[in-house]
Amino acid sequence: MKVDGGIGTDLHKVAEQAKQAEAAGYSGAWTAETSHDPFFPLLLAAEHTTTLELGTSIAVAFARSPMTLANTGWDLQSFSKGRFVMGLGSQIKPHITKRFSMEWSHPAARMREMVLAMRAIWDCWLNGTALNFRGEFYTHTLMTPFFAPAASDISAYGVPKIFLAGVGELMTEVAGEVCDGFICHGFTTEKYLREVTIPALARGRAKAGKTMEGFEIVGPSFVVTGTDKAEMAAAIDGTRQQIAFYGSTPAYKNVLDIHGWGGLQEQLNALSKQGGWVEMGSLITDEILNTFAVVGEPE
Structure with missing residues (x-):
């Protein structure tokens, strides 16, 4: 079991908060996307720590494209020397359409495709695989050397882990199928976790031919x-x-x-x-x- 903490959004205080969390023995620290960008604080936290795992809990996936997320995740993985976790969430329709002015439809299927698109982009950059991702929601077929980061940036660490947040069973199954971990919503109970969440994750893992072994579950609580x-x-x-x-x-x-x-x-x-x-x-x-x-x- 890991015990993690949180990092605030005041960029003047992030470095000290991260150092204190690491010194106190926390395994990781997370940021949230509310009134500020969730990635900027992690850059500072990475600069001032050496062992602390650093992740977003969560970054709003549908406010971005797979390519922009892939770029951000790649750079944070490189700078943190392999300590970054890309934690994503869908948000809900009113926020995506009215606050971010982005498209909303079939959120579980769209999220699954977004994660797979990110993995295809990273595979292109890390292994030189031709980028040819064609989906219902996202298409990525163009990548020239000028726009591809160097594989050596993260070759020693591998690509970032991707965690997905969810509440409903469909999104939870997607997390089990295509992600490395699941972030429970704070609005979760032990009964819901045992009777709904974990079985849905197991179904998703089974779709991918995998078990729950090695799959991580993040359990924030009030x-x-x-x-x-x-x-x-x-x-x-x-x-x-x-x-x-x-x-x-x-x-x-x-x-x-x-x-x-x-x-x-x-x-x-x-x-x-x-x-x-x-x-x-x-x-x-x-x-x-x-x-x-x-x-x-x-x-």
């Missing part, structure tokens, strides 16, 4: 704690809000359904459309909180 009652109360309230926010998303309803809480998703979704964010948090009971979060009382 952690509720504090040094006194006031901090504990604030952490509880904040986590209730986070759970409510994710629970309002229709694509995540299956996680609630498995616990018999499917009706809650509809309530949360309706409130979100009315701007009732504070009220949403009040619908997260102690039972739900303790199911999704690790809650530790201050001693």
Whole structure:
């Protein structure tokens, strides 16, 4: 088992955060794509560490093309000396179409093709294989020496590992089939992980003629704690809000359904459309909180 941490987005602080994480014995550190680019901090983290595994959790795949992701992943793998993990996620349709102004359709099939396209591009650069990827969503058939990075950049390390985030079974199967690891959503429970996620990953691995051996699963979680009652109360309230926010998303309803809480998703979704964010948090009971979060009382 590995224990990882996170890296913030303030580029003035990233180097020190990464050094502290490595000194504390963390195996890896991850960035997220929210209000800032997820790749830039990893460049600084790589410069100031030597053993820390560095990854995105997640970079929004459908906001980019396989070629741009392949370039970024190649350079970070080279600069970090083999420590980079390309963690990808699909986001949801409104963000892809309305925030990023990109296409959305058949997300699981599109993601599978994106990963395979990236691997074809890396194979071209590393092994000199002719680039001839032709898919339903992506086509890459042109690569001249001028645009191909040197194989020696990463030949000592190999191509980056690709991890995929998901909640639904189709995307999870894709991760098992074509990726090296899976990033669980924070909005995941032990029951959902055991009964839905792991079986879906195993089905994907079987499609590729592989077992779960060597396949990595990243399990982020909500952690509720504090040094006194006031901090504990604030952490509880904040986590209730986070759970409510994710629970309002229709694509995540299956996680609630498995616990018999499917009706809650509809309530949360309706409130979100009315701007009732504070009220949403009040619908997260102690039972739900303790199911999704690790809650530790201050001693």
